[in-house]
Amino acid sequence: MSFPVVVLISGSGSNLQALIDQSLQGKLNINIAAVISNKAQAYGLERATIAGIATHALDHKLFESREAFDAELQKLIDQYQPKLVVLAGFMRILSETFAKHYEGRMLNIHPSLLPKYKGLNTHQRAIDANDKEHGVSVHFVSPELDAGAVILQASTQIEKNDNADSLATKVHTLEHIIYPLAVKWFSEERLTLSDGAAFLDNTKLPESGVLYNKTLE
Numbered sequence: 001m002s003f004p005v006v007v008l009i010s011g012s013g014s015n016l017q018a019l020i021d022q023s024l025q026g027k028l029n030i031n032i033a034a035v036i037s038n039k040a041q042a043y044g045l046e047r048a049t050i051a052g053i054a055t056h057a058l059d060h061k062l063f064e065s066r067e068a069f070d071a072e073l074q075k076l077i078d079q080y081q082p083k084l085v086v087l088a089g090f091m092r093i094l095s096e097t098f099a100k101h102y103e104g105r106m107l108n109i110h111p112s113l114l115p116k117y118k119g120l121n122t123h124q125r126a127i128d129a130n131d132k133e134h135g136v137s138v139h140f141v142s143p144e145l146d147a148g149a150v151i152l153q154a155s156t157q158i159e160k161n162d163n164a165d166s167l168a169t170k171v172h173t174l175e176h177i178i179y180p181l182a183v184k185w186f187s188e189e190r191l192t193l194s195d196g197a198a199f200l201d202n203t204k205l206p207e208s209g210v211l212y213n214k215t216l217e
Helices: 014-024 043-050 066-078 096-101 122-128 164-187
Strands: 004-009 031-037 054-057 084-087 106-110 133-140 150-157 191-194 197-200
Touching: 004 014, 004 043, 004 066, 014 031, 014 043, 014 164, 031 043, 031 066, 043 054, 066 096, 084 164, 106 164, 122 133, 122 164, 133 164, 150 164, 150 197, 164 191
Parallel strands: 004 031, 004 084, 031 054, 084 106
Antiparallel strands: 106 133, 133 150, 191 197
């Protein structure tokens, strides 16, 4: 496996685990070279260690500015010469310099059907708006928060008895399906970014990306 990937996390790392599992199953031909967290206690670091992946904790609180932290993080990432950087629950707003350095080779997953509900508390916001459906989006990272070109989305119905927790559980299940799929497309050089738009197999994707169904796998 010669396609090096670095994964950034802040928490439990369930999307990281989905990538690890699919790699072990031979469904995803990538080499997760390192997992980096801004929180030393993040459980995702343990997941990586169990899988034999190099780990690093870089505490953003030890830096005087966002730019200083991002500069150090960039140096750490670039030691591994990744072809792709995957944000898997990395709870940091990125500086413009950092985002531009990895433009076209950094992905994020966001728990809403973008462009709806950028930022936090997406599940409750969807419920409060009386939406009929909710979901998750994989997108390229741009300097603007949750605003990069959307690649892939998956949706779920919001039932009358759903609350933020139950909706989050539904969305997590979808995340673990579509994030590895988007990474697979990128690793196979089928997915690219050009002039701010996502392209799959040289075809420009709509602003909402591709809506997931099983035929895409």
